[in-house]
Amino acid sequence: MTLQARDIAWEAGGQPIVRGVTLRLPAGRFLGLVGPNGSGKSSLLRLLAGLRRGSGGAVLLDERPMPTIPRREVARRLALVEQQATTEIAMTAREVVALGRTPHRGAWGNWNATDHAAVSNALARTGMTGRADQPWSTLSGGERQRIQIARALAQEPRELLLDEPTNHLDIRHQLDLLKLLKGLGTSCVAALHDLNHAVAFCDEIAVIKDGQLVAQGKPGNVMTSELIRSVFKVAATVCEDPVSGRLRLDVLPD
Numbered sequence: 675m676t677l678q679a680r681d682i683a684w685e686a687g688g689q690p691i692v693r694g695v696t697l698r699l700p701a702g703r704f705l706g707l708v709g710p711n712g713s714g715k716s717s718l719l720r721l722l723a724g725l726r727r728g729s730g731g732a733v734l735l736d737e738r739p740m741p742t743i744p745r746r747e748v749a750r751r752l753a754l755v756e757q758q759a760t761t762e763i764a765m766t767a768r769e770v771v772a773l774g775r776t777p778h779r780g781a782w783g784n785w786n787a788t789d790h791a792a793v794s795n796a797l798a799r800t801g802m803t804g805r806a807d808q809p810w811s812t813l814s815g816g817e818r819q820r821i822q823i824a825r826a827l828a829q830e831p832r833e834l835l836l837d838e839p840t841n842h843l844d845i846r847h848q849l850d851l852l853k854l855l856k857g858l859g860t861s862c863v864a865a866l867h868d869l870n871h872a873v874a875f876c877d878e879i880a881v882i883k884d885g886q887l888v889a890q891g892k893p894g895n896v897m898t899s900e901l902i903r904s905v906f907k908v909a910a911t912v913c914e915d916p917v918s919g920r921l922r923l924d925v926l927p928d
């Protein structure tokens with residue numbers, strides 16, 4: 675067990691947004707977080723990352739309450755890739771990825787071979803080596819997304835949290851990213867809107883509706899037609915694809 679939420683709650687503007695969620699991130703596995711717009715996925719990810727304090731319940735990292743763990747220790751092992759910010763920064767793509775090494779270096783720490791290798795490796799894994807020296811401001815939306823993911827990989831986290839990481843990516847890069855996340859061996863949780871991607875790639879799925887966790891478990895057990903109808907308000911079938919052997923979800927026309 676690495677990261678878990680126990681009965682976590684969070685309110686904003688006097689409204690409950692996350693309501694008593696108990697969720698565990700299985701060690702070394704890929705957990706998909708799905709739910710309709712506004713159901714609380716981003717809010718929950720920020721709580722899990724320790725960026726926000728809940729109004730009730732607790733977030734635990736290796737059974738330790740998050741607020742009791744030194745910020746630097748959290749930064750060394752946990753990375754969050756949020757939905758893209760539009761900030762213009764005067765840095766190259768490589769310099770943005772290098773920011774991922776900050777928690778591993780002392781205040782005046784020099785770059786060492788491990789830092790260089792982590793940055794190069796992260797650029798290679800996201801297919802961004804060829805863009806490394808390009809200014810951030812000139813990168814396309816999909817390239818920026820991949821650089822933000824590379825920054826998180828350069829951090830070499832044990833827990834990786836991503837908010838809609840496939841946004842802005844074309845279909846080839848979406849599949850490459852999902853395969854990468856599945857194969858990382860890092861405990862990984864990603865908010866995903868594409869339910870087909872979630873059932874095909876995730877080891878487990880957590881479903882959130884109106885700020886509450888309604889199910890968590892293996893995709894085939896969780897993503898039933900009944901659950902999809904009740905949470906997403908669409909009729910769908912879920913079956914094993916005879917060619918790929920992966921689960922496939924078909925949304926039926928109204």
Ligand SMILES: Nc1ncnc2c1ncn2[C@@H]1O[C@H](COP(=O)(O)OP(=O)(O)OP(=O)(O)O)[C@@H](O)[C@H]1O
Pocket residue numbers: 686687691709710711712713714715716717718
């Ligand atoms: N700071 C805030 N103040 C008031 N309301 C907020 C605040 N942050 C989030 N909310 C509200 O909480 C709800 C959940 O938002 P959140 O971004 O967590 O949902 P989400 O599931 O990630 O949505 P989406 O799929 O659309 O990205 C939304 O209704 C949102 O408007």
